[in-house]
Amino acid sequence: MNKEVRFTRNVYVILIAILVLAGIIQIARSEYVLKFKQNSDLLEQRDILLTAAKKEDKSFITGAPYCILYSSGYEYSRLMKNNAQKMLQYMQKPVHEVDINNEAFDPKGCQTVVIALETLPDSLDVDSLVDYVHNGGYVFVMSALEANHQYQLLYRKLGVTSFGDPFLTTGIKLTSNVLIGESNLVMKDDFIANSSNAVELDSSAQLLAETNEGTPLLWKHEYGQGAFMMFNGTMLTEKINRGIIAGAISLLEPDFIYPVFNSKLFYIDDFPSPIKKGIEPAIYEAYQRDIPTFFKDIWWPDMLKAAKNYGVKYTTGLIQTYHDEVEPPFQYPIDEDRYGLITFGREVIKSGGEIGLHGYNHQSLQTSKKIADYYGYNPWGDRTNMERSIKEVIDFTSRSFPSYKLMSYIPPSNVLGPEGRQALKAAWPDLTVISSLYNEDTEGRAYVQEFEIADDGVLEMPRVTSGYFERAYDRWAEANTVTSHGFFSHFFHPDDVLDKERSNFLTWKELYEQYTQNLNRLQRTYPWLRAVTSTDGALDMGRTLISSVNWKKDKNSIAGEIHNFQGHDLYYILRTDRKITKQVNCTVKKIDTHTFLVTAHQSKFAIGLGG
Structure with a gap:
């Protein structure tokens, strides 16, 4: 055969192969393939879980109860009791509450005694408590105690050699791993504040934490065959500090074991969503790109790189429009970006992440004008309009991802009213999990959650921390939640980069550096946490809760x-x-x-x- 002809044929074969390969790649990137991306198996898992939840039987938990002593007449005591009770329930320990005002207390038969009191009343038999510990019992005192005559009988057994008047203390230094992975953690911020007794400890006491000024804050003292655990402060009424409760109890008793979720979650709120048009001077100066191109070419590739390097899966909360209408019609708003949903959404899924729902728009699903005014939102008039908006954004998503099920909801601004909660359930059969906030909101605006399966079958799985850079409060909340639940959940927004206050006046380069530093620290401190998405994590949480x-x-x-x-x-x-x-x-x-x-x-x- 002529060599020139053979060469020409080979060239054509190569060109055809290249064209075929290019076509395959293009098809793989096209909307057509999106039709084959399914996650309906998660809905099946949800239904199995909810059926199993009906068989939940906590009477299966046997053993002596954890006896919590409290005084119903004092709010401080009730708050401590409630916090300890909730933590022990998560730890799947049987609990017996004793209101010291109304009944006598005998520690015999208790696995551990938890004292949620700031004053030991005359009715408490201190000698029986001492004998209980000496014979192998365990006592956790949750609060600094008033130095009355009852305390005088007990303080040496607690490991105290001398004591003085109470005074205000701030900050905390962990001299142990009472919070897992955080030995030597120092928090100097004033949000950690206690009324503590001036004390000196016996050399046999094991110091677990102290204040910034060196006042003993948490210690363990063995006595006879048992032990006392003493917290010399007043902050264990707060939900954020439950890790200290879990850590103290788990270090008090030998060979202590309790369930955790073992999950690490990252949420990106307002993504995919319509991106603000125009130029941000600082971004243009650094990257020569307008705002949409910056997010497409710089921000999102950086976020994907961080996820790959540090073992992160993103759950995103999409928004169809930023128009603030709360009255229909809701279809086809002028700023909706289907191309952006397809482009970014495909890469979210491809990276192992999940697309969740933030809302049709960014108007929180609630009807209070007062709350709406606080955020600059419009209150919804009724539940019907909420339902229509929810159905529209689900239809909008299904036009781009026909076989993909939206299952996770993230309330805008972490606000969700009872009518909005009902509207979500009525309009969205696939709704599986709601993720809002874990920590208390003293103003009463936020949708604050516990980890639970709601009566209507929705999995309530709150988020704990936020932002690209580390704040002291978030670091403390993180450490406590990992110890109490083996759970890390964090969120941020793309447009934090554009807001000077939310970005802490940092450039994207500086924000990204801090973000990756925090991911690196998280991976070093808790390498055992599993990276999961919202629905996967919620299903695992549910399986733990019903067991x-x-x-x-x-x-x-x-x-x-x-x-x-x-x-x-x-x-x-x-x-x-x-x-x-x-x-x-x-x-x-x-x-x-x-x-x-x-x-x-x-x-x-x-x-x-x-x-």
Whole structure:
């Protein structure tokens, strides 16, 4: 055959192959392929979970109760009691409340005694409490105590050698890993404030935390065969500090184990959404791009790179329009950006993330004019219009992703009224999880959540921290929530970059550097946390919540039998100073000093202990 002809044919073959490959790549990137991206299996998992939730039976949890002493006549005592009770419920421990005003208390039969009082009343038999600890019991005192005659009988057993008047203390330094992974953490900010007693400790007391000025704040003192844990402050009424409660109890008792969610979540609110047109001078000077091109060419590639480098999956909250209409018609607003939804949404999914819903627009689903005025929003007139807007944004999404199910909702400005909550459920059958805020809102505007399965079947899974850069309050909230729940949940907005105050007057380069530094610290401190999306994390949370474990301990092992086990791994934190000798139907991984993550693979599992 002529060499020239053979060469020409080979060239054509190569060109055809290149064209075919280019066509395949183009098809793979086209809207057509989006039709084949499905996540309906998550809806099936949700329905299985909700069916199993009806079989939840906490009576399966056996063992002696955790007895909480409190005084119903004092709000401070009630708040402490409520906080301890909620934490113990999450830890799946049986709880028995004792109102010291109305009933006598005998510590016999209690696994641990939690004292949610600031004054030990005359009715409390201190001698019986001392005998209880001496014979192997455990007592956690949640508050600095008034130095009355009852305290005079007890203080030496608490590990105190001398004491003085109470005074205001600020900040905290952890001299232990009472918060997992955070030994030596120092918080100097004034949001940590206590009324503490001036005390000196016995050399046998184990100091776990102190104030910035060096006043002992948390310590453990062994007495006889048992031990006291003492918190010398007044901040354990607050939800943000539940990690201290969990850490203190888990370090008080030997070989303590409790369930956690083991999840790490990142939310991007207002994304995908219509992007503001025009030029931001600082951005144009740095990148020679207008605002939409900056987000497409710089911000989003940076965010994807950070996710890949540090093990992050994004859950985004899309918005169809920024118009503020709360009256129909809602269809086809002039600023909707279907191309942006397809372009960014495809990459969210491709990176392992999830597209969730923030709203048709950014008007929070609530009817209070007072709350709307605070945010500069319009209040909705009725539930019907809310439902219409929700259906429209779901239709808008389905036109671009026909087989993709929206399942996660993020309330705009973390505000959601009861009518809005009802509208979501009525208009959106696939709604699976709502993620708003965990920490208290003293103004009463935010939709504040606990981790729970609501009566209507929606999974309530709050978020904890926010922003591209670290704030002291967020760092403290993070450390407490990881210790109490094995849970990290963080959110931010693309346009934080454009707001001088929300960006802390930093450039995107500086913000991104701080963001990646925080991701690096998070990965170093909690490498065991699993990166998950909102719906996946909520389903795992639900499986943990509906389960319960019957624990059996002997001198060489801990055995667990899980009720309502759904065939998915469940996770537990084990605090022990003993060696792990065997792992039966579970995996045990050291995550900190004397702290382990236990992954149960079957309903019955066991951990061997030695040394």
